[in-house]
Amino acid sequence: MSGIVTPxxxxxxxxxxxxxxxxxCSAASPEALAELNRIANPHHYAAAQTIISEDVPVDFVANVVSGIVKLTKTMPDGRQQIVGLLFPSDFVGRAxxxxxxxxxxxxxxxELCCLNRKAFEAIVGRYPDLKQQLLLSTLDELDAAREWMLLLGCKSAEEKVASFLMLLVRRSINAGCGQEAQSADPIFELPVNRADIAGYLGMTVETVSRQISHLKADGTIKLVDIRHYSVPDLNRLAGLAGQEPPVWA
Amino acid sequence: MSGIVTPxxxxxxxxxxxxxxxxxCSAASPEALAELNRIANPHHYAAAQTIISEDVPVDFVANVVSGIVKLTKTMPDGRQQIVGLLFPSDFVGRAxxxxxxxxxxxxxxxELCCLNRKAFEAIVGRYPDLKQQLLLSTLDELDAAREWMLLLGCKSAEEKVASFLMLLVRRSINAGCGQEAQSADPIFELPVNRADIAGYLGMTVETVSRQISHLKADGTIKLVDIRHYSVPDLNRLAGLAGQEPPVWA
DNA sequence: CGACATGTTGAACCTCATCAACCGACGTGG
DNA sequence: CCACGTCGGTTGATGAGGTTCAACATGTCG
Structure with missing residues (x-):
């Protein structure tokens, strides 16, 4: 569990x-980037480490450089919902x-790139492009959160799991745009354990496990190695997810 | 679809x-307000009218002046989730x-106050305070959406209904701050029908009806008139909602 | 008054949570 | 090197909470 801190x-x-x-960062001009540079502070967190605690003041925000961060909300009695999964380049914290x-x-x-919150807010205030990008990405996150509400409120167990896998496919295509891609069957990585998938989808690990087994059994997904699956027919998976076939071709 | 326009x-x-x-608007300086004024366009929509359709281009955004607007997302097979309820002063649309x-x-x-989207974006670009307020309210909406994910993913039927009623109490206290308030038992209005409550909570009308009957039966809420209820013990309701007692005193 | 929408109540069914056992991988220590 | 405990994942049996279907009540508007 002790993280190996590598620069x-x-x-x-x-x-x-x-x-x-x-x-x-993509919206940062060279000058803006130089200013961000000055307050940037790399941090490593080992799996399962807490980065930010609920309702406790924090003086930083951050960008995810590598790894997956989960956003959670816990009820007084301990029940917990994962309300977001953050991938590299996503923003962590609340400005x-x-x-x-x-x-x-x-x-x-x-790996996080941490920024002092006050300093970050000041820089954002001086560079309209940066503030604009912050606004745009917040709007996108809001749309994504609402999309997820549809999943949590309406979808069956199978649809939920299929939707999650579609999300992973989409993220892996986005991340690797420029790679080989398109040609062969899409492949995605399952970067989190069953408990986190269950927490994100609002169901139990057992049900997640059963549904994944089911998708494997009927050939919708194929195990490549311990953490990777391929999808022979993306439209089929999209259909099971309760979505129209994806148009990103 | 043509709204009855009343000034x-x-x-x-x-x-x-x-x-x-x-x-x-609260963040608009007199000059900014004058500019907004110039493009403001009141519109009336009757109950059940569509204001914006999914994935169809729209050239306006708006503020809710009076009434309740529901934001929905529909699956290809017709299942629908309400992903937000907008009250007066809330913002409608996607800048x-x-x-x-x-x-x-x-x-x-x-009643909506509609603004041409392009013109609105231009004004927002010229008035940093306005853009800042837009960013802050988007961040708040994002937090609220994630809070709702906890409800949809974790809570029981009773907790969901109680949470919804707590939301109404909170909104009615906020809306009427400056009014009598505090003294007597809080009273809230049920501004939408069972179907919309059910759609918002991710459950069926029957279950909503049963849970409200139950809350009435055990005295947690009391019918004042056809659309209003009073809450003798707010902590009790908060407890049933799976929340810590509210601290807004 | 009758028709239609909205809300309530009852009974049967079904999906998914729960509880429990089991499996394989891994790391530790004897 | 193997026994052992632990952890993440899988599979099975059972039951509860909520959906579904159906009937009924209430309210509203012509």
Whole structure:
């Protein structure tokens, strides 16, 4: 569990960062980037470590450089819902507020690029492009959250799991755009354990396991290795997810 | 689909508008307000009218002046989830995008203050305070959407209904801050029908009806008139909602 | 007054949660 | 090197909570 801290991100070189041209940073002009550079602070978190606790003041925000971060909300009696999964280039934390009603936890080993919140807010205030990008990505997150409400409120267990896998396919295509792609069957990585999938989909690990077994049995997905699956027929998976066939061709 | 346009809001007088000091407009300087004034366009929608359709381009955004607007998302097979209920002063539509994956429908008779989207975006670009307020309210909406994911993913039928009623109590206290309030038992209005409650909570009308009957039977809520209920013990309701007692005293 | 929408109540069914056993992978220590 | 415990995942049996279907009550509007 103890994280091996490796300097994957050189804090003095935003220019060479793996997420330089993605997420918020993509909207940063060279000057803006230089300012962000000055307050950037790489941090490593081992899987299962807490990054931000519910309702506790935090003085930083961050970008995910590598790994998966889960956003959770816990009820007084301990029941917990995962309200978001953050992938590399996603933004962690709550700008313009001292604390936050959600906690953030490393779902795998995670590299964050942390920024002092006040300093970040000041920079955002000086660079309209940055603020605009922050607004746009917040709007996108809001749309995604509402899409997820449809899943939690309407969909059956099978549809939920299929939808989650579709999400992974989409993220892996986006992340690797420029790669080989398109040609062969799409392949996705399952980056989190059953408990986290269940927590995200609002169901139990047993049901998740059963549904994945079922999708494997009927050939909708095929095991490539321990963490990777291929999808011979994406339309089929999309159909099971209760979606129209994807048009991203 | 053609709304009956009644000039309840005088477009030439933002200053006297009932929501002048709430929502987005509260952040508008006199000059910004004058600019918004110039493009403001009141519209009336009868209950059940569609305001915005899923994935269809729209050229306006709006503020709710009166009434309730529901945001919905529909699956190919017709199942539908209400992903948001908008009250007076809330913002309708999607800035910085031509179309939107959600539809907006009048849940009661509704007055909107409509603004041409492009013109609105231009004004927002010129007034940083306005853009800041738009960002802050989007962040708040995102937090609210995630809170709702907890409800949809974790809570029992009774907890869902109790949570919804708590939401109404909170909104009615906020709306009427400055009124008598505090002294007597809080009273809230049920502004939508069972079907909309069910659609918002991800359950059926029958279950909603049963749970409300149950809350009436055990005295947690008391019928005042056809649309209003009083809450003798707010902590009790909060407890049933699976929340800690509210601290807004 | 009758028709239609909205809300309530009852009974049967079904999906998914719950509880429990089991399996394989992994790491530790004897 | 193997026994052992632990952890994540799978599979099976059972039952409860909520959906579904159906009937009925109430309210509203012509």
């Amino acid at each position: 994957l991100v050189d804090p003095t070189h935003c220019e060479t960062c793996t997420i330089r041209h993605r997420g918020l 313009f507020a001292k604390s936050w009603a959600f906690s953030a936890e490393a779902a795998s080993d995670v | 309840l809001v005088d477009p030439t007088h933002c200053e006297t508008c009932t929501i002048r000091h709430r929502g987005l 910085f995008a031509k179309s939107w994956a959600f539809s907006a429908e009048a849940a009661s008779d509704v």
